[in-house]
Amino acid sequence: MKSNSYYIKGISENRLKVLNEIYSDFSPMINNLVKRNSGNDDDAKDVFQESLLVIFNKVKSNQLELSASFSTYLYSVARLTWLKKLKKNSKTKVTFSDVEEYISDLEEDESFDRSEKSLLYHYHFKRIASECQQILIHTFNRLSGEEIAEKMGYTKEYVKRKRYKCKSHLIEIIQNDPKYSEIKSF
DSSP states (O other): OOOHHHHHHHHHTTOHHHHHHHHHHHHHHHHHHHHHTTOOHHHHHHHHHHHHHHHHHHHHTTOOOOSSOHHHHHHHHHHHHHHHHHHHTOSSOOOSSTHHHHHHTTOOSTTSOHHHHHHHHHHHHTTSOHHHHHHHHHHHTTOOHHHHHHHHTOOHHHHHHHHHHHHHHHHHHHHTSHHHHHHHTO
16 A cells, blocks of 8 residues: 555646546445445445545645545545535435444534544544454444344344443543544644
């Protein structure tokens, strides 16, 4: 995988080679995101283009500082772009996963930047126990407690308790991260 600076420099200089690499390396990830959340191939292409445009504008205005990998940032921008489109086209509340409810508890202040929040969330999510990651990923994919228990070989009650503990732990470590306080103070 290329470095963040490789992608950022390529975007800022409009290098076709780099833009093609970004497309070939990351469009399947964005396509999967959109299609798993009520979209189709055309929607995924639109979201990918809009996300690159957001990043391009941030790069051009010197407002882009990455604290995670380029792919994580692109994914976060695409996810938020798709969520906005879904909300715009729907009269009901749209969320990608149950984690939005729990992460929203972190957001008492509306000035909390969503892309930074997402990067912080992904950073800490990767550091929790793999069992917690698996349970939460199954939850994000809308599997029931029974389905998760069956897949992982646990009882439904264990999954329910463990899911609660994992979500609580994730929220706690995010709130205890100095970056969280920094982001909230903006």
